[in-house]
Amino acid sequence: MAMTVHCDIVSAEEEVFSGLIEFVSVTGSLGDLGVYPGHAPLLSELKPGPVELRKQGGEQDIFYISGGFLEVQPHKITVLADSALHAGDLDEAAAMEAQKHAEQAMADQTSEFEYSKAASQLAEATAQLRTLQQIRKKLSR
Amino acid sequence: MAVGKEIKTQIASIGSTRKITSAMEMVAASKMRKAQDRMQSSRPYARSIRGVIQHLAKSNPEYKHLYLQERETKRVGFIVVTTDRGLCGGLNVNAFKAAVSSMKEFHDQNVEIDVCALGSKAVAFFKSYGGNVVAAKTQMGDQPEVGDLIGAVKVMLDSYEEGKLDKLFIVSNEFVNTMTQKPNVEQVLPLKAEDDDERLNHHWDYIYEPDAKELLNSLLVRYIESLVYQAVVENNACEQAARMLAMKNATDNAGNLIDELQMVYNKARQAAITQEISEIVSGAAAV
Numbered sequence: 001m002a003m004t005v006h007c008d009i010v011s012a013e014e015e016v017f018s019g020l021i022e023f024v025s026v027t028g029s030l031g032d033l034g035v036y037p038g039h040a041p042l043l044s045e046l047k048p049g050p051v052e053l054r055k056q057g058g059e060q061d062i063f064y065i066s067g068g069f070l071e072v073q074p075h076k077i078t079v080l081a082d083s084a085l086h087a088g089d090l091d092e093a094a095a096m097e098a099q100k101h102a103e104q105a106m107a108d109q110t111s112e113f114e115y116s117k118a119a120s121q122l123a124e125a126t127a128q129l130r131t132l133q134q135i136r137k138k139l140s141r
Numbered sequence: 142m143a144v145g146k147e148i149k150t151q152i153a154s155i156g157s158t159r160k161i162t163s164a165m166e167m168v169a170a171s172k173m174r175k176a177q178d179r180m181q182s183s184r185p186y187a188r189s190i191r192g193v194i195q196h197l198a199k200s201n202p203e204y205k206h207l208y209l210q211e212r213e214t215k216r217v218g219f220i221v222v223t224t225d226r227g228l229c230g231g232l233n234v235n236a237f238k239a240a241v242s243s244m245k246e247f248h249d250q251n252v253e254i255d256v257c258a259l260g261s262k263a264v265a266f267f268k269s270y271g272g273n274v275v276a277a278k279t280q281m282g283d284q285p286e287v288g289d290l291i292g293a294v295k296v297m298l299d300s301y302e303e304g305k306l307d308k309l310f311i312v313s314n315e316f317v318n319t320m321t322q323k324p325n326v327e328q329v330l331p332l333k334a335e336d337d338d339e340r341l342n343h344h345w346d347y348i349y350e351p352d353a354k355e356l357l358n359s360l361l362v363r364y365i366e367s368l369v370y371q372a373v374v375e376n377n378a379c380e381q382a383a384r385m386l387a388m389k390n391a392t393d394n395a396g397n398l399i400d401e402l403q404m405v406y407n408k409a410r411q412a413a414i415t416q417e418i419s420e421i422v423s424g425a426a427a428v
Binding site: 008013042073078 | 182183185186188189190192193196197200287345346347348349350351355356357359360363367
């Protein structure tokens, strides 16, 4: 049987996932990273993007998080998300709408503050769409 | 018949007080449920981030963040979390007792104290008790938000970073269950390792991404925000539970008072009737 490690995904509002997993991949601030059981201790900041799990037994699951932190211990993985959603609950139309909206806001920037806000909205919307694409890829495979 | 006019009015006034207290009890009961839900929904995050910080405190990092360094204690900060409103039993008083007894320990060692008061009751208390209040936040309502707290907490964190404060504590009530709330004094800074996990007792450090300084800064600030937020949310649940209990007792007591007064009134009325009858009878006999 494959090695497993305990993984918790929590957002500020609720506990999203808690259980044994064989593999997890997240979007770190320096790029995507995959973690197997027994990984060296790691602390990383997370960017908005998908969190992909392979649960014990091989079942796949995808969540979307809007940034946060990742802690890896050899015996435990913790994802501290600012907010998290099951990828199935993502709304593609709304994400595309948000992306368009944010792009527009960035185009007619009025102040520094609004620009950075729009930029972070754009990053989130793009990450949501990326998560959805990943699910679709999984389904077609 | 003018018997017991005063008693009658007294019964009526206690009756209306009872109506008010029982209404407040019901309001508190319904608010408590929501406050409890809020407390429970943010608990997993608070627990997980605390776990991460505990691990961090046990690591042997190359870069030692300010929040992890023990310093000589010359001045300490207290964040005291209380309610905005009264009529909630001994909740605030117990928190103040806990705060004052631990402040006294520092005072005896000639350590100065700064206070950050969250909630009107804390502000009022430290105004009359005489504490150096450097930050305050009141009227957070039933749904406190992290954004409301950041300002007040930042004052404390800034003075910690500048080296004005050497320790930071938070005083708040812990929600044990509806009947019990326990005042708690907890050290926030510098971070202390409490977790005795043997797997972490060897010499190790994290791999940091992007770099240790930036990452720890945002992580630790997030941790303290989460800690204070959790304390405020939990205190809110405590407030509603304590108020519900206090109002339930008040309602019961009002009921007892009314029963007693009713008994006194009935006896007086009976005595008056008896007297009247005996007057009539003796009057008739005299004729």
